[in-house]
Amino acid sequence: MGRSQVLNAGRRIRDGGWRGGMExxxxxxxxxLYWVGxxxxxxxxxxxxxxxxxxxxxxxxxxDLWQIGFMSLLGLAWTLKFLWAPAVDYVRHHRxxxxxxxxxxxxxxxxxxxxxxFGPWVWLAIGLFTIxxxxxxxxxxxxxxxxxxxxxxxxxxxxxxxxxxxxxxASGFILVLADWLSWSATYLAGALILVACGIxxxxxxPEQSYQTRSERSVLAEFRMIMRYPYxxxxxxxxxxxxxxxxxxxxxxxxxxxxxxxxxxxxxxAVVAGSHYxxxxxxxxxxxxxxxxxxxxxxxxxxxxxxxxxxxxxIIFILIYKLADTSMGFMVKPFWVDAGFSATEIGMVSVNIxxxxxxxxxxxxxxxxxxxxxxxxxxxxxxxxxLSNLGYAGVAAVIPPPQEGVxxxxxxxxxxxxxxVLESFTGGLGSAAFLAFxxxxxxxxxxASEYALLSSIFAFSRSxxxxxxxxxxxxxGYASYFTLxxxxxxxxxxxxxxxxxxxxxxxxxx
Numbered sequence: 074m075g076r077s078q079v080l081n082a083g084r085r086i087r088d089g090g091w092r093g094g095m096e097x098x099x100x101x102x103x104x105x106l107y108w109v110g111x112x113x114x115x116x117x118x119x120x121x122x123x124x125x126x127x128x129x130x131x132x133x134x135x136x137d138l139w140q141i142g143f144m145s146l147l148g149l150a151w152t153l154k155f156l157w158a159p160a161v162d163y164v165r166h167h168r169x170x171x172x173x174x175x176x177x178x179x180x181x182x183x184x185x186x187x188x189x190x191f192g193p194w195v196w197l198a199i200g201l202f203t204i205x206x207x208x209x210x211x212x213x214x215x216x217x218x219x220x221x222x223x224x225x226x227x228x229x230x231x232x233x234x235x236x237x238x239x240x241x242x243a244s245g246f247i248l249v250l251a252d253w254l255s256w257s258a259t260y261l262a263g264a265l266i267l268v269a270c271g272i273x274x275x276x277x278x279p280e281q282s283y284q285t286r287s288e289r290s291v292l293a294e295f296r297m298i299m300r301y302p303y304x305x306x307x308x309x310x311x312x313x314x315x316x317x318x319x320x321x322x323x324x325x326x327x328x329x330x331x332x333x334x335x336x337x338x339x340x341x342a343v344v345a346g347s348h349y350x351x352x353x354x355x356x357x358x359x360x361x362x363x364x365x366x367x368x369x370x371x372x373x374x375x376x377x378x379x380x381x382x383x384x385x386x387i388i389f390i391l392i393y394k395l396a397d398t399s400m401g402f403m404v405k406p407f408w409v410d411a412g413f414s415a416t417e418i419g420m421v422s423v424n425i426x427x428x429x430x431x432x433x434x435x436x437x438x439x440x441x442x443x444x445x446x447x448x449x450x451x452x453x454x455x456x457x458x459l460s461n462l463g464y465a466g467v468a469a470v471i472p473p474p475q476e477g478v479x480x481x482x483x484x485x486x487x488x489x490x491x492x493v494l495e496s497f498t499g500g501l502g503s504a505a506f507l508a509f510x511x512x513x514x515x516x517x518x519x520a521s522e523y524a525l526l527s528s529i530f531a532f533s534r535s536x537x538x539x540x541x542x543x544x545x546x547x548x549g550y551a552s553y554f555t556l557x558x559x560x561x562x563x564x565x566x567x568x569x570x571x572x573x574x575x576x577x578x579x580x581x582x
Contacts, residue, residue, distance in 0.1 A: 117240025175271030227441025412474025433500020457502035
């Protein structure tokens with residue numbers, strides 16, 4: 074074999090078979106963005122089934138509303154998926170994970186197609202469905218991160234956002250079959266779509282080859298953690314995040330929802346202090362820390378928290394979307410209180426808003442790839458925050474609704490304009506933010522790290538939604554929406570560390 078052949082073979086191994094495995098395939102199948110679209114359609118469809126198909130069927134079966142509401146607790150699987158994400162990193166073969174989970178979800182749908190009556194088995198079946206879906210999400214995210222280069226993340230996340238929503242909408246189309254044919258037809262169609270998605274995803278290019286299996290057992294890892302206060306503090310923070318996310322559904326803390334943010338802040342402070350103090354101590358302590366990085370369960374988390382600038386970056390992740398999430402939960406109530414009908418809300422704020430957010434995601438993705446992730450974060454984030462002032466302006470001038478009096482066209486036009494602006498800029502900011510999250514994780518441990526970072530963001534989003542209700546009620550819509558605009562700027566104080574993180578050579582891959 075000649076020298077050039079050896080070099081070419083090395084490149085194919087390094088790239089995990091992407092180029093080598095796709096040379097003889099059609100041009101479309103070589104396009105990474107094509108696979109991003111397929112993968113995230115497959116990720117969005119099960120979520121649509123959970124939120125659209127299952128509740129409608131159960132209600133038609135006469136299931137009580139409180140029982141249907143209980144079903145939302147089963148959706149915690151998507152929030153807590155970071156707990157078993159290390160297993161996906163450990164086993165790898167992401168395409169096989171996706172295929173297996175889609176087939177298992179299809180099997181659950183077939184069970185529903187046969188056993189249409191409500192019974193105790195329903196809760197087990199839906200619970201398994203959400204776990205399978207969350208596990209597939211872990212593998213899809215990890216596969217995508219490994220596949221894409223840094224300068225491809227922007228547009229890819231724009232497509233991701235759009236196809237994910239298309240997947241959710243597809244569940245609405247199969248729901249129609251319940252009236253046209255039967256519920257069995259709806260579930261059979263859902264099963265076929267899921268299995269088809271799994272088969273297609275199995276045909277995607279091979280994953281990159283990384284050695285992620287640890288020689289240390291889980292028991293040995295826990296023994297190491299017990300000897301190291303820094304590690305205990307980090308596990309405490311993970312536990313607080315997990316329990317806090319569960320409490321968002323169960324409301325165990327009652328009228329003390331601030332408990333979890335407070336505990337998380339204490340834990341983060343301890344981790345930051347330990348991180349600084351250990352860095353000043355002898356090398357032997359650092360060797361213990363390196364041993365923690367090799368743990369099979371928490372190793373990815375320990376390795377992530379030791380990277381340069383990671384503490385301010387995690388705080389940035391917590392607060393970057395604060396302006397958007399603080400207002401987001403209050404937009405629909407504002408429409409209702411302003412006197413708009415459900416049809417207008419559904420058509421403009423939901424349907425047209427969905428389309429505009431997809432377009433915004435594509436434009437934001439292009440901008441991020443063209444000008445860089447860092448510029449995309451602060452420029453598009455600022456535009457997203459400015460859209461809050463649109464709703465604030467409408468809330469300041471729109472008159473209270475009067476029974477029997479039609480709303481003036483200029484006020485309707487103002488509300489529609491604010492909705493268009495908010496939906497479009499929301500897509501802009503999301504594309505840049507998701508690209509940033511994907512850019513800073515290790516490709517070798519992408520499943521664990523991305524699942525953790527996305528759960529941290531979900532934690533802050535839930536807190537912001539809770540606080541939004543109190544803020545809007547106490548201040549009124551106009552003042553509160555104005556306040557949310559200023560909530561965007563604390564994150565901008567952390568941009569220097571974000572920039573350094575993005576510019577740091579990725580020696581952790």
